[in-house]
Amino acid sequence: MIDQSAPTPGPDSLGTLAILWHGDRLALLDQRLLPDQEVWLTYQDPQGVADAIRDMVVRGAPAIGISAAYGVVLAAIQARVQDDWKTVIGEAIDVLAASRPTAVNLFWALERMKTRLQACQAPDEAIASLTGEAEAIHAEDVAANRLMGRHALSIMEEAPFSVLTHCNTGALATGGYGTALGVVRSLWHANRLKRVYADETRPWLQGSRLTAWELQQEGIPVTLNADSAAAQILRQGEVRWVIVGADRITANGDVANKIGTYSLAILARHHGVRFMVVAPSSTVDMALLSGADIPIEERDGTEVRAVRGVAIAPGKVPVYNPVFDVTPAELVDAIVTEKGVIEKPDAEQMTAMFGRR
Numbered sequence: 001m002i003d004q005s006a007p008t009p010g011p012d013s014l015g016t017l018a019i020l021w022h023g024d025r026l027a028l029l030d031q032r033l034l035p036d037q038e039v040w041l042t043y044q045d046p047q048g049v050a051d052a053i054r055d056m057v058v059r060g061a062p063a064i065g066i067s068a069a070y071g072v073v074l075a076a077i078q079a080r081v082q083d084d085w086k087t088v089i090g091e092a093i094d095v096l097a098a099s100r101p102t103a104v105n106l107f108w109a110l111e112r113m114k115t116r117l118q119a120c121q122a123p124d125e126a127i128a129s130l131t132g133e134a135e136a137i138h139a140e141d142v143a144a145n146r147l148m149g150r151h152a153l154s155i156m157e158e159a160p161f162s163v164l165t166h167c168n169t170g171a172l173a174t175g176g177y178g179t180a181l182g183v184v185r186s187l188w189h190a191n192r193l194k195r196v197y198a199d200e201t202r203p204w205l206q207g208s209r210l211t212a213w214e215l216q217q218e219g220i221p222v223t224l225n226a227d228s229a230a231a232q233i234l235r236q237g238e239v240r241w242v243i244v245g246a247d248r249i250t251a252n253g254d255v256a257n258k259i260g261t262y263s264l265a266i267l268a269r270h271h272g273v274r275f276m277v278v279a280p281s282s283t284v285d286m287a288l289l290s291g292a293d294i295p296i297e298e299r300d301g302t303e304v305r306a307v308r309g310v311a312i313a314p315g316k317v318p319v320y321n322p323v324f325d326v327t328p329a330e331l332v333d334a335i336v337t338e339k340g341v342i343e344k345p346d347a348e349q350m351t352a353m354f355g356r357r
């Protein structure tokens with residue numbers, strides 16, 4: 001169920017840009033239409049939220065988990081009058097889990113909701129308990145992002161410097177404030193940032209359409225660059241850190257993130273630029289031993305053959321469109337979560353900080 005007539009809501013206390021919960025309906029900023037249109041879509045059913053995640057109305061590892069959690073609450077509200085209410089909600093969780101495969105935050109959030117559901121004995125109790133859990137997941141994410149900003153600054157130079165980032169990892173990709181862009185915000189507010197180079201991030205253009213828009217909204221100096229210009233930028237020496245997000249970090253410190261991250265890590269190492277991954281601990285999957293085990297989403301070839309419906313390639317040319325890649329831990333200089341910083345990550349340090357699964 002999508003209601004485009006819903007009024008455009010203002011920013012809420014969580015500082016979110018993309019997700020607004022109204023107690024019995026979820027409003028999502030349609031990120032497919034940014035930067036030129038700000039359209040909010042309203043959902044009252046879990047299937048609609050699952051479709052929104054699959055179709056990237058909402059995207060970004062933490063934002064996907066938060067939206068799915070609210071989708072479970074919508075399922076509980078719908079199932080309230082049904083005798084098999086607990087089964088119906090469980091089925092909705094399965095539908096939400098099938099929306100996208102790579103960001104572990106989706107499954108982490110749904111596991112928290114499933115645990116809450118199992119303890120409930122009546123539908124009204126389930127609605128209240130699941131609502132509390134979804135709102136907690138949302139609030140915890142914003143708090144984690146602000147903490148990561150502080151942790152990251154503790155290992156970075158005091159004097160102002162420039163950074164390069166990939167994809168969008170800001171308030172549009174999270175519950176608010178952002179992961180890698182949260183570090184950018186923290187640097188900016190500490191007067192330690194010269195400028196941000198933002199990779200356009202083909203094919204979905206999260207960088208040109210979302211990051212450039214998000215940073216310009218706050219007056220943070222951003223320079224947009226073609227993905228293929230990143231090597232030249234790193235060679236010039238102004239950039240001291242490449243800072244990216246993550247969709248899944250495995251027990252040995254390997255990192256799955258937006259396609260193009262792996263090549264950035266190689267470029268950064270070649271040019272002596274440090275490479276930082278910023279993600280909440282809900283992105284860490286200690287059950288997977290290495291990045292080889294991470295399911296990598298492949299999306300339709302139309303995302304590469306056309307932009308906004310305008311063909312930029314022959315209509316039937318075969319396309320290979322993996323939308324994530326895996327950066328090996330040895331190319332990562334620092335992993336920053338709300339629990340702290342791991343420099344030169346390896347399995348031993350990951351276990352010490354996150355425990356075994």
Ligand SMILES: CSC[C@H]1O[C@H](OP(=O)(O)O)[C@H](O)[C@@H]1O
Pocket residue numbers: 059060061062166167168169170173174179180206244245246247257258259323
């Ligand atoms: C703050 S995590 C954002 C993370 O999610 C993005 O993927 P997508 O836009 O396809 O959901 C990308 O990997 C970002 O690093």
